[in-house]
Amino acid sequence: MTLQEIIDTLINNAPSLIIEHLQLVFLSVGLAILIALPLGILLSREKFKPYLPTIISFFNIAQGVPSLAVIAIFMPILGIGFTSAVVALTIYALLPIIRNTLAGLGNLDQDIIEAAKGMGMPAGKVLLKIELPLALPVIIAGIQTATVVTVGTAILADLIGAGGLGRMIFAGISMFEPARILVGSLLSAIIAISLDQALKYIQTKLTVQFQ
Amino acid sequence: MIQLNKISKTYPGKSSPAVDNLSLEIDKGEICVLVGPSGCGKTTTLKMINRLIEPSSGKLFINGKNAINQNPNKLRQDIGYVIQDIGLFPHMTVAENIATVPKLKDWEQSKIDQRVDELLNLIGLDPENTKDNYPAQLSGGQKQRIGVARAMAVDPPIMLMDEPFAAVDPITRTQLQNEFLSLQKKIQKTICFVTHDIDEAIKMGDKIAILNQGKLVQYDTPENILFNPKNEFVEDFVGSDRSLKVLNLLKVNEIMKENIPTATTDSSAEEVLEKINESRQSYILIIDKEEKLVGYVNKERIKNNKDKNWKDNIKFSQVISSDASLIDALTRLIQNNQSILPVTSDENNLIGIVRLEDIQDRIADSYQAEAELEEPEVV
Numbered sequence: 001m002t003l004q005e006i007i008d009t010l011i012n013n014a015p016s017l018i019i020e021h022l023q024l025v026f027l028s029v030g031l032a033i034l035i036a037l038p039l040g041i042l043l044s045r046e047k048f049k050p051y052l053p054t055i056i057s058f059f060n061i062a063q064g065v066p067s068l069a070v071i072a073i074f075m076p077i078l079g080i081g082f083t084s085a086v087v088a089l090t091i092y093a094l095l096p097i098i099r100n101t102l103a104g105l106g107n108l109d110q111d112i113i114e115a116a117k118g119m120g121m122p123a124g125k126v127l128l129k130i131e132l133p134l135a136l137p138v139i140i141a142g143i144q145t146a147t148v149v150t151v152g153t154a155i156l157a158d159l160i161g162a163g164g165l166g167r168m169i170f171a172g173i174s175m176f177e178p179a180r181i182l183v184g185s186l187l188s189a190i191i192a193i194s195l196d197q198a199l200k201y202i203q204t205k206l207t208v209q210f211q
Numbered sequence: 212m213i214q215l216n217k218i219s220k221t222y223p224g225k226s227s228p229a230v231d232n233l234s235l236e237i238d239k240g241e242i243c244v245l246v247g248p249s250g251c252g253k254t255t256t257l258k259m260i261n262r263l264i265e266p267s268s269g270k271l272f273i274n275g276k277n278a279i280n281q282n283p284n285k286l287r288q289d290i291g292y293v294i295q296d297i298g299l300f301p302h303m304t305v306a307e308n309i310a311t312v313p314k315l316k317d318w319e320q321s322k323i324d325q326r327v328d329e330l331l332n333l334i335g336l337d338p339e340n341t342k343d344n345y346p347a348q349l350s351g352g353q354k355q356r357i358g359v360a361r362a363m364a365v366d367p368p369i370m371l372m373d374e375p376f377a378a379v380d381p382i383t384r385t386q387l388q389n390e391f392l393s394l395q396k397k398i399q400k401t402i403c404f405v406t407h408d409i410d411e412a413i414k415m416g417d418k419i420a421i422l423n424q425g426k427l428v429q430y431d432t433p434e435n436i437l438f439n440p441k442n443e444f445v446e447d448f449v450g451s452d453r454s455l456k457v458l459n460l461l462k463v464n465e466i467m468k469e470n471i472p473t474a475t476t477d478s479s480a481e482e483v484l485e486k487i488n489e490s491r492q493s494y495i496l497i498i499d500k501e502e503k504l505v506g507y508v509n510k511e512r513i514k515n516n517k518d519k520n521w522k523d524n525i526k527f528s529q530v531i532s533s534d535a536s537l538i539d540a541l542t543r544l545i546q547n548n549q550s551i552l553p554v555t556s557d558e559n560n561l562i563g564i565v566r567l568e569d570i571q572d573r574i575a576d577s578y579q580a581e582a583e584l585e586e587p588e589v590v
Contacts, residue, residue, distance in 0.1 A: 109298075117293055118287060118294070119287060120288035120315060
């Protein structure tokens with residue numbers, strides 16, 4: 001492996017694969033947020049409260065299933081390709097977001113919520129103006145986890161033909177080309193760290209610094 | 212103004228009711244204190260008034276209207292609500308917190324801004340310095356005042372207060388209680404106030420409702436609760452030091468001596484000594500040209516330091532306001548080892564003095580009343 005090989009790989013193969021990889025990540029995490037956030041809010045409501053510990057431990061256990069297994073489970077059902085990979089990645093990304101939404105909304109100071117209700121604030125406004133803003137840092141932390149995990153798991157998506165940086169890494173393994181393995185791994189690590197930092201920045205911008 | 216008619220509440224899965232067939236009427240402009248041991252149903256009762264807890268049975272009338280038929284959110288917007296840990300929204304500024312109910316009622320922003328300033332002035336905080344602060348930047352006492360201001364934002368006729376002063380230190384608590392009582396004189400709200408502290412109940416209440424196991428045991432004036440307890444439970448709850456508790460009820464201005472001899476700062480040492488001799492005391496209070504209290508001087512100290520300016524002998528004295536309770540006055544006298552306490556107005560003008568011996572006389576009087584009360588009945 002020479003420096004020239006690494007530079008060639010970067011210039012010739014990397015750009016389109018990075019774009020594919022980002023497409024996988026953004027689509028999966030985006031869909032996961034759209035599904036997990038409302039679901040998490042719904043499950044945190046009063047009528048589900050008695051079941052909350054059970055629900056949370058279910059999601060904790062589900063998180064323990066290996067990502068490869070999730071992809072393997074969905075392959076026979078949805079076949080191979082991009083769509084199938086997005087579905088599997090979305091389901092895997094749901095878990096940390098739901099779990100953190102539940103934790104964020106479930107651990108709020110009940111006195112604050114009672115004060116809001118006691119002043120005649122309708123339930124919808126209590127959620128939008130009080131509960132969500134206060135739970136936001138924890139919810140965004142869930143999205144951060146989901147994003148980082150998805151960047152890593154998306155490597156495996158190439159196993160069902162979805163492309164992305166996984167293609168570069170698996171090609172490198174089968175062709176004994178260490179340059180491809182190295183470039184693919186480093187790029188996915190850089191993507192993971194950058195997205196994590198970007199979300200952290202968004203969180204500080206969205207949260208009022210009241211402490 | 213508030214009428215509870217045979218209200219009961221049984222929580223799901225509980226065999227005995229938390230509140231049992233309770234009837235209570237709170238008149239306009241009165242502070243009614245609900246007091247009792249923990250688990251007596253006082254907080255449940257309070258929360259049924261704004262329907263945070265729905266009664267299992269019974270009727271609730273607010274301002275003559277059946278409150279059970281009304282939209283609970285509309286009902287609550289017209290009832291101020293202050294809770295123990297204040298429940299200020301930590302992610303909103305002081306101004307935004309106070310504006311909560313006005314915004315729900317769709318007030319115009321200019322009207323809201325004006326009201327926020329007005330309320331902050333009313334509770335003695337400077338609007339410019341406080342309104343953009345977040346609750347975490349405030350002291351416990353300030354938070355509590357903001358909590359009260361928020362509850363009064365739309366000037367609701369009724370206020371519910373659930374142990375509002377429990378989370379602050381004793382000195383701040385006394386201060387907040389006094390402030391609230393003088394505020395209440397101006398605003399004349401109908402208030403339902405929950406506490407577990409009988410001293411606070413006696414001090415704050417126009418009427419006291421003593422609850423035990425969900426039942427109303429006695430609903431009466433503080434005087435009657437102290438001296439005509441209905442049964443042993445009330446007697447035990449009030450405690451054995453009734454005569455001291457009476458001091459919670461009495462105000463400084465009831466035993467204050469007015470027209471006391473004073474000397475002004477522009478008198479000479481001889482004039483001051485003469486005035487002390489005239490008054491037959493060992494000291495005299497010193498006021499300035501605007502009748503504001505400066506301190507006091509001792510006869511002995513002037514005599515012993517004749518070569519010095521007599522004004523160097525003026526000593527600072529603790530003071531008290533005329534609407535403070537006698538228990539506050541007594542505490543201050545004992546803490547500072549004084550036998551008299553000057554009474555001053557908010558502007559530090561001297562109004563009179565309260566003497567330790569007069570407080571002692573009042574205690575002796577109430578001991579007598581207590582002794583008579585406890586005499587065995589002749590059958």
